[in-house]
Amino acid sequence: MTDGPTNFIETPFVRRKRRAESLAKWVFLAMSFAMVVPLLLILGFLVARAWPALSLDFLLDPPVRGMRAGGIWPALLGTIYLVVISLAVAAPIGILAAVYLNEYARDNWFNRLINLAVINLAGVPSIVHALFGLGAFVLAAGIGKSILAASLTLAVMTLPVIIASTREALASVPRSFREACWNVGATRWQTIRAVVLPNSISGILTGVILQVSRAAGETAPIMFTGALFFKAVDRGDLFAYGLLEQCMALSMHLYVIATQVPGVPEAVPYATAVVLLGAVLLVNATAIAVRVYMRSRKKW
């Protein structure tokens, strides 16, 4: 034992350690804050520059006079088509694959191979996905440059991330829940239906919704496979595109008016960027709202 009672009073050494501790805390806090600053700066800068061009008409009007005036309706609509179709393809495949990998697959070489493939697919640059889409969907499958081919390309791109996030959501369901189910004689599928999916659905949906923003923002994969420079569309026409036609898209449109068309008023590309960013933030906010709502019903 110590020679005399220390009375647990701080020694100078401990005081120094505590100073380092509070310093560390401030540094961490500052770094977290530093993440917020660029976002606010970007948003502020964009909105300030875009302000003169922003209006409801800007959203609903087609571009006119060689895209130097008017709005962005065809691009906005095209992006919605692409994102919805790509998710309609990628979400079911991704979620079901993740369920297999997490709930059924045993640890053997085949499943490790699948895992490896998923991880590597997630790391492939989007321009490579674009070339794959061009080769596989546009040329080999004979779909041609179209919304369908572009959506499939986006689906391939988002698939591995959906699989990864879904697996994470499934893995967060406590093992004891599954054991409780198995021990009353439930099959794996009954267990998944009754216990695993209801308790992981918020995480799964969040992961899927976050991929919307990625699909909406990418330019390269759609540039070769279905995005169009310009197409005449009526104001606010919701059914302007067929599945096998090419379409305009926000990300592509932004690239075009910012770099390819001379004489575009400065506010227009900024306004386009604001719309793209706004759409992404809206979707992310939805994801957060879904998660908060579902979490609040989950009691463990």
Next chain:
Amino acid sequence: MSAPVKYSIQTRDLNLWYGDFQALKNVTVDIRHGLITSLIGPSGCGKTTLLRCFNRVNERYGYVTTKGEIRLLGKNIYDPDVSLIELRRAVGMVFQRPNPLPISVYENVVFGLRIHTPRRQLGRGVLDAAVEKALTEVGLWTDLKDRLKQRATELQLEQQQKLCIARLLPLKPDIILMDEPCSALDVEGTRAIEELMFELKGRYTIVIVTHNMAQARRASDECIFMLLGELIERRRTEDLFLNPGDSRTAEYIEGRYG
């Protein structure tokens, strides 16, 4: 004539709430210096909660409120000048499942020293001596002296638990708290830990929470029986088991409930 009785831990009207639930009710108890004291009682009686009060780890959870007084070695540990760091250095804790860090045996033992000592005071010689001393004290030295570089998580559970005790010793703690230290161990491991407790007795005040009445009877000098957050009685172990002062204690040790 025996020396006057010394107490390492004294609580006065200690109350503790988890949110609205009161887990400790007016606990007033003295725990003797240098002896082994066991805390017994059925699940949920507050024995682990009480144990965790003694190094103030309960407070890590924001919803815990404590009232009352705890004196360790005569000092109220809720005094504003008490440093949690110094308190926890002086009051070590051993958990149910051995929790060695996933580093070498050697580094596990000197982990606390490295944290609590300026680097220039920690020569190789100081560290080596501390490791040998601590491992000898817990009876691991002969087994492990040639395997100090081995990962601690690869040891047998019993050795891991002894190592977790050895990890506390270089910091020269006054009090060692043990929260069911044998519940993950087999008969041999349990015996080894109990023998170790006897070895350490005298130099350290040991407080052990146990579910195992036979263990409390075998391995402790004094026994504290708790029920539903209240302290029912504290006696010398053989007195408690032979002549319990309270009918609730008697029924518990007879196994009528619990």
